[in-house]
Amino acid sequence: MAHWLFQEEHELLRRSVRSWVEKEVKPRVPEWEEKGEFPRELFARAGELGFLGLTFPEEYGGSGEDYLAGAVFVEEVYRCGSAGVAAGLVASTGIAAPQIYKFGSPELKERFLPPTIRGEKIGALAVTEPNAGSDVASLQTTARREGDYYLVNGSKVFITNGVRADYVVAAVKTDPAAGKNGISLLVVEKGTPGFSVVRKLDKLGWHTSDTAELVFEDCRVPRGNLVGQENLGFYYLMQNFVWERLSMALGGVVGAQLALEEALRYAQQRVQFGRPLSKFQAIRHRLAEMAARTETARCLTYHALALFVSGQDAVTAVAMAKNYACETACYVADEALQIHGGYGYMMEYPVQRLWRDARVGTIGGGTTEIMREIIAARLVNG
Incomplete structure (x- = not known):
């Protein structure tokens, strides 16, 4: 519904993306999950169809649409059923790329945005470190100026797309003594001497998304x-965190919807004691509660999205949406999974993947605890 x-143009886009996902992505998800990655060519295909440049201007190869179009994508x-595929493409x-588009020099934009929008280059954002996750101000990777270069030393972990970016x-810390006021953002290209991917991380979920140290x-x-500007990186990151968290909330709602659909399908087909599971009151009430929470998460997330696209302060609403949708x-x-019984614990049933993929939503992009702190701080401080 x-x-x-x-608007109508968004629904036309929705039909286009859904058709692509149903025909070219979803059928190959089991294969990609087994391999632990999806092909790099998927970026190029999404770029060819115009899906990667929806919110970027035409001068860089985008289509100049609004963030509602981005939300539709x-x-x-995410409806492909593999959150790892979605995470890789969205990241x-x-x-x-938005960090470069919003704050980068014209030269950086020309070098990186068009090939990223075409899906020829893959980008990653590297913030989290072994000893600095939610506390971004405490990151320890340093960048010291030496003539026309920065000398970078440190490490990053849990970086989505990090293996093949x-x-x-x-x-990085360009002024280590200044806390959050000493953070800068640097574009580090693959093949730069001294930059290496230590390992691809083995994860509980998001199997198709490469995650690196x-x-x-x-x-x-x-x-260049x-x-x-130097030392403004923390504030740049905070500005795009709103969209990142909103994207995770949208993904959470879709994940909940897919799990509900799997449960409903199974309950209608599985017969026990002479009748389908969907005829038992205990199961029917579970399904009702699942549906209600999913719809509540959708409404809260769309409310936050409406505030965001209208240019209003959406920080609190997005924190609420991200928190509730991912927990839901x-x-x-x-x-x-419980409704599936023993079959839910078997790898052949999609519900186990939805269960594994959902778990990281309450951690990545800001933990549930951080979201609650944001909400509480704004309630108390006004």
Whole structure:
């Protein structure tokens, strides 16, 4: 059912993305899950269809549409049933490239945005470190100026797209003594001496999304690769966190919806004691609660999206949406697995993947605890 927030052009886009996902992505998900990655060519295909440049201007190869179009893409690509595929595609143009588009020099934009929008280059945002996750101000990777270069030393972990990224937008300390006021963003390209991918991380969920640990050892990065102004990186990151968290909320709603659909399908087909599971009151009430929570998460997320696209302060609403939607995805997936009984614990049933993929939603992009702190701080401080 169409929602009032989306106009006719958004629904046309939705049908286009959904058709692509149903025909070219979803059928291959089991194969990609087994291999632990999806092909790089998928970026190029999404770029060819115009899906990676929806929110970027035409001068860089985008289509100049609004963030509602971006939200439609996020929702529909998550419907492939593999959050890892969605995370990989969304991270490049929804998390990494926006830092360059919003704050980078004209030269950086020309070098990185068009090939990223075409899907020829893959981007990653490198913030989290072994000893600095939610506390971004405490990151320890340093970048010391030496003539026309920055000498970068440190490490990053849990970096989505980090294994095969052609470039990473790395958060570094250019003034280690200044806390959050000493953070800058540097674009570090693949193949730069001193920059290496230590390993691809083995995860509980998001199997198709490559997640890396990165190391910088006397890595020389040209000063021209500085994004925006030196020491303003923390504030740049905070501005795009709103969209990143909104994207995760949208993904959470879709994950919950898919889990509900799997549970309903199974309950209608599985016969016990002479009748389908869907005829038992205990199961029917579970399904009702799952549906209600999913719809509540959708409404809260769309409310936050409406505030965001209208240019209003959406920080609190997005924190609420991200928190509730991702927690709901975990709850609904767990209930769906329980309804499947022993079969839910078998790898051949999609519900186990939905259950595994949902869990990271309450951690990545800001934990549930951080979201609650944001909400509480704004309630108390006004």
